[in-house]
Amino acid sequence: MDSLDLLKKGEFRVAKNQPRQFVGSKEDPPTRTECRSSFYWRIGNGCSVSLWFDNWHPRGPLNLYFSDSTIYASGLPRQATVADLFTNCRAMIKGVLDSWADPLPTLSHSSDRFGWKGNTSHLFTVASAWDLIRRRKTRVSWHTFIWNNSITSRYQFNLWLIAKRRLSTQALLLYYGRIDSALCPFCNEVPDSIDHLFFGCRISASIAFFWASRCNLPWRNNSWVENLNWAATFLMGKDFYKCIARFSFGALCYYIWKHRNSILFREQSLSVPEVKNQLIKVVRDKATTYRNVDDTYRNRRLQRSWGIDPIIFSARDYSTSTGL
Incomplete structure (x- = not known):
């Protein structure tokens, strides 16, 4: 009996979604969005960075600000890169971004680079990641x-x-x-x-x-x-x-x-x-x-x-x- 037959006969049971528990902490852990925002793209030629879903803009991924219908109407597909934004026929969406008063990057001939906000070197380390996500409390005297x-x-x-x-x-x-x-x-x-x-x-x-x-x-x-x-x-x-x-x-x-x-x-x-x-x-x-x-x-x-x-x-x- 395949999975389709089991599904038709109602043999599957739906388990209740239990909240995740983090042992040893009474506070909520950092969310995935908070951790993801610590990684960013430094734009070079813009050919390897997703226009809508990568963190290259100062405000974060653009899909957080534009709905699916707006993305479709812009003429730029979901697979578009940052380089596609700077073509002449895409001036509409570029004009919207310019109105935000956040400076857009300037394309160059160098490759795009992946960066990390956790330290001044922009290189990821476990120590800097821990320092970024840990909950800070008052230092104890002992x-x-x-x-x-x-x-x-x-x-x-x-x-x-x-x-x-x-x-x-x-x-x-x-x-x-x-x-x-x-x-x-x-x-x-x-x-x-x-x-x-x-x-x-x-x-x-x-x-x-x-x-x-x-x-x-x-x-x-x-x-x-x-x-x-x-x-x-x-x-x-x-x-x-x-x-x-x-x-x-x-x-x-x-x-x-x-x-x-x-x-x-x-x-x-x-x-x-x-x-x-x-x-x-x-x-x-x-x-x-x-x-x-x-x-x-x-x-x-x-x-x-x-x-x-x-x-x-x-x-x-x-x-x-x-x-x-």
């Missing part, structure tokens, strides 16, 4: 802190999710009706949320105070936004102490979230010492990647607090690796 090179990538991503409040906490799942009830796996008192996990819960707060004492920081347990703003203000810098403090803060948040998931989904028991030991290990491993650290009182105190190998204060010896 972006230089989270995306600093001293923080491991997975810690950065976790911090970014926390800052954007995109972690799948129990409070968020309850809000969207995905679960009926839940309690924080650490304290079993209230559903966990961003502010509760970092660091409103008495268990996670104790781990945060442990981290602050090891870093010799004057820690005050406030809301997550206040804690992040504090870290973005006081933990910035290129010296060894600030780099380790930033890294360990990212690790602190990462292992709290990881241990929370292990309790909920792997049925592991709560173990605060395990979280602390994991934090100590990754800080020590990170610190040993440094050499020739300034031997100051603050760096020595940090080294003793975390139990870091004092080799960090010596210069790196390359003789072993180079065979000298």
Whole structure:
């Protein structure tokens, strides 16, 4: 049975047209017309550019301004090129365009060139396309802190999710009706949320105070936004102490979230010492990647607090690796 027979017998079902959804964005994406308008033609001889449908005129494609009947009446077919516009017998439509007060291009012997409005070179690049279509918002104060090179990538991503409040906490799942009830796996008192996990819960707060004492920081347990703003203000810098403090803060948040998931989904028991030991290990491993650290009182105190190998204060010896 061919498709015509199926159509006659009504075997086809019409699906409802569902609106397109763009994950991760609450705003409408750029339309096809907006993106298309970023490409344009630089007229040379006009022989390769469509008169009606290509973006060569300052106002855009002419088919947006002239109906099909007007195009037919102009005597210029739908396949006409820009070069056809400048012939003597086509003065009528050319007169209409001249009345718009937008300058028409002058034909030359060179070839038509395809251009891109996204940058000054008029050459298309992915970076310029992204910069053109992306939605611009106010720059947040914590972006230089989270995306600093001293923080491991997975810690950065976790911090970014926390800052954007995109972690799948129990409070968020309850809000969207995905679960009926839940309690924080650490304290079993209230559903966990961003502010509760970092660091409103008495268990996670104790781990945060442990981290602050090891870093010799004057820690005050406030809301997550206040804690992040504090870290973005006081933990910035290129010296060894600030780099380790930033890294360990990212690790602190990462292992709290990881241990929370292990309790909920792997049925592991709560173990605060395990979280602390994991934090100590990754800080020590990170610190040993440094050499020739300034031997100051603050760096020595940090080294003793975390139990870091004092080799960090010596210069790196390359003789072993180079065979000298």
